Amino acid sequence: MSFQITILDTNEVYSCKETQHLLSGMMQLGKKGIPVGCRSGGCGVCKVKIHQGAYATKKMSRDHVSQDEENSGTVLACRVFPQTNISLSVIGHLHKAVMR
């Protein structure tokens, strides 16, 4: 089953299967909007705030998302599997490359 994912920052909408994490759905369609990093819950660049919708999660690194944040819908997009349509805003960003 597929659901509609709305990135509120850009008004980008894409569909994502319940078996796909939010980044995988976005990437497969060539869409952009959420920064893509490790896609395994470890680097924190795809941090999003879920405003609406239900979802399942997998473990994410506590260096990037605290339990309180996770409980209140601040999660890593690569660890979120949609169960309904979802709207989200982007919090994460790629770190500055090297210090000059």
Add this chain to the structure above:
Amino acid sequence: MAMTGILRPGHIQLRVLDMDESLNHYCNNVGLIETDRDEQGRVYLKCWDEQDKFSVVLEPSDRSGMDHVAYKVATEQDLWHYESKIKKFGIDTKRVPAGELKGCGERVRFVVPAGHTFELFAEKEQVGNGLSTTNPAPWPRGLKGMEPIRFDHCLLYGNNFDENFKFFTEALDFQLTEQIVDGELQLAAFLTCSTKAHDVAFIRSEKSAQLHHASFLLGSWEGVLKAGDIISMEDIPLETGPTRHGLTRGQTIYFFDPSGNRNEVFAEDSYVYPDSPVLTWTADNIGQAIFYHSRTLVESFMGVTS
């Protein structure tokens, strides 16, 4: 004996979020071999052509990244020699008792200026590479996945870059092999304690103690291509490659483990001797230095760490 003091990367302890997924990744897909487990839930792995009992330790955790990396020294005397040099440099050391990691002797632990925990040790149980030491076969049967030969190096992002460089070259006697410079400013330093293109590399960063990648050596370019096949077959998050680095001229591919720790497998990089010149890449040519073919930086490659 030509090679003395610090010999090589002995092991890296990586924090993982899910042990079953991580073991599937490292054993079935990358192709490391499990050699032991301990009561802390840690799992010990090695590459096939390593003699020592383990070169990777997976530690169950609620966060990703590197717990520590440990280098093997030639003798126990070297261990105390470097412990004293490290203290003289102004860095505290701590002794971790033998057996804290199963099969590993006493370790000297310290935090380098870039923020990472490093260790030195002189003894580790040797289990062999599965081949006889008399009339040995060239390789053992039944290898899995990408068939890595050894844990080769790690690349780390950290702050206090200049102090860290001084520590590695002066206190630990590492040799600079290649660098990226922006005018007078060193942005990246590739360092060896042997004759390899690097046994560790550091990138100048604002953040302390970040792991960029743990790297494993393969036998050939064909092996790097096959690694790419396995990455797609098994739905492993690919970052970039197969391609070639300018730095070290290694043939390479990058991907992530199930906890977001970056892995590299590579083949056929360069080598140095103590009298080799330092190779310098300039910041205005950084695209080619890092990805020789595309000459274009990959945003996540420059910015994502664990």
